[in-house]
Amino acid sequence: MALLDLVGAPYRIVSIDINTPDHPTAELLAVNPLGQIPTIAMPGGRIVTESAAMMIAIAEDYPESGMAPATNAPERPAFLGWMVYLAANVYPAVRRYFFSGEIAESETARDEVRRMAMKELQRDWRVMEAAVDPAPYLLGRAPTALDLYTAMLSRWAVDQDWFRESCPKLAAARDRIEDDPKVATVWRENFLNFE
Amino acid sequence: MIGAPHRLARVPLYTPAHRTPAYLAVNPLGTVPTLVLPDGETVTESAAILLLLSERHPEAGLVPAPGSPERPRFLRWLAYLSATVYPPTRRYYHLADHVAGAVAQAELRRTTVAEQVRLWVAMEAAFDPAPYLLGDRPSALDLAMAMIARLSAPEAGFAVACPKLAAARDAIEAHPEVAPVWRENFPDSAPDFAGDRADA
Numbered sequence: 249m250a251l252l253d254l255v256g257a258p259y260r261i262v263s264i265d266i267n268t269p270d271h272p273t274a275e276l277l278a279v280n281p282l283g284q285i286p287t288i289a290m291p292g293g294r295i296v297t298e299s300a301a302m303m304i305a306i307a308e309d310y311p312e313s314g315m316a317p318a319t320n321a322p323e324r325p326a327f328l329g330w331m332v333y334l335a336a337n338v339y340p341a342v343r344r345y346f347f348s349g350e351i352a353e354s355e356t357a358r359d360e361v362r363r364m365a366m367k368e369l370q371r372d373w374r375v376m377e378a379a380v381d382p383a384p385y386l387l388g389r390a391p392t393a394l395d396l397y398t399a400m401l402s403r404w405a406v407d408q409d410w411f412r413e414s415c416p417k418l419a420a421a422r423d424r425i426e427d428d429p430k431v432a433t434v435w436r437e438n439f440l441n442f443e
Numbered sequence: 444m445i446g447a448p449h450r451l452a453r454v455p456l457y458t459p460a461h462r463t464p465a466y467l468a469v470n471p472l473g474t475v476p477t478l479v480l481p482d483g484e485t486v487t488e489s490a491a492i493l494l495l496l497s498e499r500h501p502e503a504g505l506v507p508a509p510g511s512p513e514r515p516r517f518l519r520w521l522a523y524l525s526a527t528v529y530p531p532t533r534r535y536y537h538l539a540d541h542v543a544g545a546v547a548q549a550e551l552r553r554t555t556v557a558e559q560v561r562l563w564v565a566m567e568a569a570f571d572p573a574p575y576l577l578g579d580r581p582s583a584l585d586l587a588m589a590m591i592a593r594l595s596a597p598e599a600g601f602a603v604a605c606p607k608l609a610a611a612r613d614a615i616e617a618h619p620e621v622a623p624v625w626r627e628n629f630p631d632s633a634p635d636f637a638g639d640r641a642d643a
């Protein structure tokens with residue numbers, strides 16, 4: 249949503265509450281067989297699931313926004329590498345933390361899955377922290393979809409004081425992107441731990 | 444498939460030579476694969492490596508170009524494989540990283556296999572390979588799918604549950620540039636190969 253605002257794309261939101269008994273609804277399952285959000289219909293009705301895929305696809309449809317470095321740009325390897333890193337490591341750990349009941353039945357096993365998920369999540373953030381050099385955004389002077397994706401995922405599951413203390417560089421880059429009034433508006437609606 | 448010169452450095456997984464300080468320096472998670480570019484920059488994550496290399500060699504036709512109409516669907520399923528299917532595929536081999544004790548691990552194995560089946564079946568319903576996933580030309584998506592399918596739990600019964608995907612997998616595995624690499628990396632699965640195995 250924040251990315252759509254930043255690139256200036258028109259859109260319509262369909263809100264979905266994943267915490268109601270009728271989730272996932274037939275309407276959601278029709279577009280996303282896993283019943284997950286986010287799910288987006290791009291122009292022409294093309295359905296895209298998977299947060300990283302839709303962010304890259306949207307950013308690439310608005311090349312002048314600079315939200316995705318061009319394929320021949322020096323920032324491209326880091327852009328793709330970190331987008332996939334977040335989607336394939338950080339997000340799954342967040343999912344295991346929140347939905348431990350999907351893979352573990354007993355109370356003890358669930359607690360353990362959650363504990364291990366948090367451990368892994370913190371490790372994933374530390375690894376990224378050690379590798380980046382924000383100036384001031386993650387890939388340099390201009391913001392990209394990577395800043396948004398990082399900021400969004402870092403608002404979930406991890407203790408916010410832990411994040412700021414253990415990942416000061418990521419937190420500083422996050423402050424920059426969250427300073428954008430368009431981003432701040434979306435964040436205020438979606439994250440209780442923002443501001 | 445893109446014809447790029449490269450040098451392969453093998454990382455012997457699950458041996459003392461795996462998580463060495465030298466390897467962790469290039470990939471702190473210690474997983475394979477890791478790509479080192481000519482200028483020394485490293486790229487981890489198989490999906491990112493596939494995308495990057497394919498984009499840098501558009502003449503190979505392995506990815507729909509950014510901004511093209513087929514691009515979003517391609518990205519969707521590549522991310523699906525890497526962010527949704529790969530994690531439970533990996534978890535199956537690392538149960539002890541999630542829970543302790545034989546009972547809890549057996550239960551986790553069961554739910555993990557069930558999750559793999561559910562995810563593959565959902566993908567199966569979305570494709571009509573002809574013979575490759577995106578049509579008559581192979582793409583990076585075929586490579587990602589075939590690789591993760593080969594790693595999926597034997598008891599998930601990939602080929603039986605997903606005949607269309609299995610046929611696309613066989614098609615890409617029979618590709619002359621792919622077959623030798625697969626034969627080397629997935630020796631156990633060689634009998635399934637549709638390709639010519641005369642030199643195996």
Ligand SMILES: N[C@@H](CCC(=O)N[C@@H](CS)C(=O)NCC(=O)O)C(=O)O
Nearest residue numbers: 266283284285286298299300343526
């Ligand atoms: N790999 C997906 C994961 C999406 C996901 O886990 N979404 C969660 C909300 S954060 C969801 O829809 N959960 C509800 C459910 O799984 O039923 C992505 O990157 O978009």
Ligand SMILES: N[C@@H](CCC(=O)N[C@@H](CS)C(=O)NCC(=O)O)C(=O)O
Nearest residue numbers: 336456473474475476488489490533
């Ligand atoms: N998200 C990573 C996952 C890579 C991964 O799990 N690789 C496995 C081999 S298939 C590995 O390195 N396992 C050894 C280990 O984790 O110690 C990617 O797509 O590259």
